[in-house]
Amino acid sequence: MNKAERTSAKTAREKIKQQQAAARARDQRKRIATYVTAGAVAVAAVGLGWWYAASNSRSEEAAAALAPITVQADGSVVMAKQGVASPVVDIYEDFQCPACKELERVSGQTFKNLAAEGKAKVVYHPITIFSQEPTKSNSVRAGSAARCIADGKQWMAFHDLLYQNQPSETEAGFTPDQLKNWGKEAGVSAPGFDQCVTSEKNAEAQLSFSKKIVDAQKITHTPTVKLNGSEIDNSALFSPQELRQAITEAAK
16 A cells, blocks of 8 residues: 555545544434433423322311311210211321321311311211320320310310320320310310319220220221221322312212
């Protein structure tokens, strides 16, 4: 190969290298574009999922005055407009239960709104499910105190305050003085309320009612919420939008 041929071959090889380099650069740009696009889609999907979850778990605002509330002789409490008998929503709760507190925070207003709209009969069953201390005694004191209130609206206000002020599971709480103060805050003015709370007058009734309910309804955890006798899954229970949909569909 003479000098001219060698020069020509070298030039050809350099052109091939340049073309290959350009091709690699184009491929790299394509891959980057693909990664960016895929990343954008992933971010969008995550964002959409977050928005969907947030919209489903957003608590409702109070829409109307509470439906009439009646404290029953056995300690259960019915909230429903006159003439509304179904669907029936039974809420089995323990005032010391952290998950019950969270349910009240997330979905409590949904239950109240549906009752106020005449779309459900809501029945509260405050029980003591704990067997160890100090949670058992905390629960019994709170449940016993709630039984000292005969007025429905006052009971509901007291119910809400108990959750707002729920003590830790590791320490004694719901003391008589606290319960009496929260009773006053809830508007309780009955002259025998303080003595009823201090003496834990209804402690035995709270325990016997709890055992009866746990056995009859086969309650293994709180909160347990049943719609016309069938337990509502937690995925709907802690999603106000899904909870409302399940209950309103049962009313049709």
